[in-house]
Amino acid sequence: MTFMGNRINPKKFHKSQIKFYIILVLVAVFMLLPILFIFAHAFKPVNELYAWPPRFFVRRPSLENFRMLFRITSETGIPFSRYLFNSILVSFLGVVLTVFITSLAAYGLSKLKFRGRLLLFEINTLALMFVPVAVGIPRYFIIARLGLIDNIFAHILPVITMPVALFLVKQFIDQIPNELLESAKIDGASEMQIYLKIILPLIRPAIATVGMLAFQMIWNDVATSGTFFDDESLRTLSFFLANLVGQQGPQGQGVAAAGALLMFVPNLVLFIILQSKVINTMAHSGIK
Amino acid sequence: MTRKMNHPAWFLTPYWLLFFIFVVIPVIIAIFLSFTYFNTIQRPEYIGMKNYVELVTMDTVFMQHVLPNTIKFSLIVGPVGYLLSFFLAWILAQIPHRPRTILAVILYSPSMTIGVAMQVMWTVIFSGDVNGYLNSLLMNLNIIQQPIQFLQSPQYLMTIMIIVSLWSSMGVGFLAMLAGVLNIDPVLYEAAYVDGLQNRAQEIWYITIPQMKPQMLFGAVMAVVNTFQAGAIGVQLSGSNPTPQYAGQLILNHIEDFGFIRYMMGYASAVSVILLLLVYAISKVTQKLLRDREAEA
Numbered sequence: 159m160t161f162m163g164n165r166i167n168p169k170k171f172h173k174s175q176i177k178f179y180i181i182l183v184l185v186a187v188f189m190l191l192p193i194l195f196i197f198a199h200a201f202k203p204v205n206e207l208y209a210w211p212p213r214f215f216v217r218r219p220s221l222e223n224f225r226m227l228f229r230i231t232s233e234t235g236i237p238f239s240r241y242l243f244n245s246i247l248v249s250f251l252g253v254v255l256t257v258f259i260t261s262l263a264a265y266g267l268s269k270l271k272f273r274g275r276l277l278l279f280e281i282n283t284l285a286l287m288f289v290p291v292a293v294g295i296p297r298y299f300i301i302a303r304l305g306l307i308d309n310i311f312a313h314i315l316p317v318i319t320m321p322v323a324l325f326l327v328k329q330f331i332d333q334i335p336n337e338l339l340e341s342a343k344i345d346g347a348s349e350m351q352i353y354l355k356i357i358l359p360l361i362r363p364a365i366a367t368v369g370m371l372a373f374q375m376i377w378n379d380v381a382t383s384g385t386f387f388d389d390e391s392l393r394t395l396s397f398f399l400a401n402l403v404g405q406q407g408p409q410g411q412g413v414a415a416a417g418a419l420l421m422f423v424p425n426l427v428l429f430i431i432l433q434s435k436v437i438n439t440m441a442h443s444g445i446k
Numbered sequence: 447m448t449r450k451m452n453h454p455a456w457f458l459t460p461y462w463l464l465f466f467i468f469v470v471i472p473v474i475i476a477i478f479l480s481f482t483y484f485n486t487i488q489r490p491e492y493i494g495m496k497n498y499v500e501l502v503t504m505d506t507v508f509m510q511h512v513l514p515n516t517i518k519f520s521l522i523v524g525p526v527g528y529l530l531s532f533f534l535a536w537i538l539a540q541i542p543h544r545p546r547t548i549l550a551v552i553l554y555s556p557s558m559t560i561g562v563a564m565q566v567m568w569t570v571i572f573s574g575d576v577n578g579y580l581n582s583l584l585m586n587l588n589i590i591q592q593p594i595q596f597l598q599s600p601q602y603l604m605t606i607m608i609i610v611s612l613w614s615s616m617g618v619g620f621l622a623m624l625a626g627v628l629n630i631d632p633v634l635y636e637a638a639y640v641d642g643l644q645n646r647a648q649e650i651w652y653i654t655i656p657q658m659k660p661q662m663l664f665g666a667v668m669a670v671v672n673t674f675q676a677g678a679i680g681v682q683l684s685g686s687n688p689t690p691q692y693a694g695q696l697i698l699n700h701i702e703d704f705g706f707i708r709y710m711m712g713y714a715s716a717v718s719v720i721l722l723l724l725v726y727a728i729s730k731v732t733q734k735l736l737r738d739r740e741a742e743a
Contacts, residue, residue, distance in 0.1 A: 166539050166635065167628050178540045185534065186552045189613065193555060195579075196567055212582050259460040266457030278462070285469060286667050287729045289674050291698055292718040295705050296475035297468060304467075319464045322618065322668075350451030371618070378560040399563055411570055418563035425558035430551055437550075440618075440625035444660015445667065445733075
């Protein structure tokens, strides 16, 4: 067989690609089914939720489940909107802080010269293998000792040091040529000014990626609400929905599906908007 | 104000301070507590290696169920998920940009769902009575005559856990590999065919994999970590900890069982330390295997 032109990343359709499409579509259908199921289930009125035989797709879509979900208040009288507000606030603050501390540290590790630089990067690469859930108990004691129980920052501070994020941004900054920074230094710029004026604009794809990963993690997080908060009014939507399961009587399933959909859609939209930047960043993600 | 900020500390302090407080110290505390008896009410009492000795010699649930389950679960979900993300990434790279983007979004999307929110969906799909979607489908197709108690019977629970985990395993590692395949310089392929490359299998083996080795290593670490993070899945599916007859009990559930249900924090910490060591060891072995293959090729 001889080489027939560039087949990786082809520009247009060719019949030799059909076999790949068949595999991909089959896998995609399998992946998509449970997600379609949430969509369909969320819009089913109560008589369809319990129809027999069960039907996958909804026939008469209704917003009943969503209306019900928005009306629910938890046993302690906290309305749905409060949980939603907490989630939005915590996710927003968390994403901003993650992007900020990660890109600062990544610039330091990538371009500044100081002793222990390689060691810190090694430690971070090691921490890629860290499983946070394994230290839930010690983290609780630390949060308690710091007086952060029932403080909104207990949702944020324990989770925003993401070794993966630092790793990705550092690798991305490594690609920026040193000459660019040297000439700025000759013009009298400080390291911080270089970071703010040259680095930040250049690493936008990496920032978008890290921001998205941080959002997914914080938005989806259930553990902080459960362990670090006694005050129900400071817990987040994910925790509220997790505890909703099976509590809402006959319409429970539909309401839970509506909740699951509500949690999923922001993640999906964000990824669709940012996907090309994410792929661009991942190209530099390798462990050498 | 920013004119004089040149010292590395300006850049490193925020991240590494938080890293120290919420990663390093917790690990140290976990190691310390693992040598104590601690019920959260009295002060921790030093008992040496007793927790570890008991874990190996007396904890029959751990040795007979938790450890074998964890090994089985991770040996399947880890490598299969990893290979699957490589092959799907490779296949995606063979089709044009637009359809590739749409399919990549679909494949990645399950990894964005959260376990607890999906819990109720799985319960409905796998429900044990005739109203369960899977039971209803299988009965309509005459594959089974009686509904199966999928989530409550030990023989099916593990299989379903594995399928659900694989379903959501196309995450960051998968994206990294996709980027890796797409980034290989096409000139390399041309040159290799001139040098006598015969087919696509050789192409993958001699060009694609070596060229994207860094992403392969990154993907491997992500696969191992995600596999062990997915530990809550059995409890979510069956709705109880411990899972029915411990069929879906993984290390994480064991930690929660002892830490937050029985309040034996010292013992739970010992299990946590074992978990961290296990993830570390497996990641290292995986990387070594991949690097050795590299040396041969």
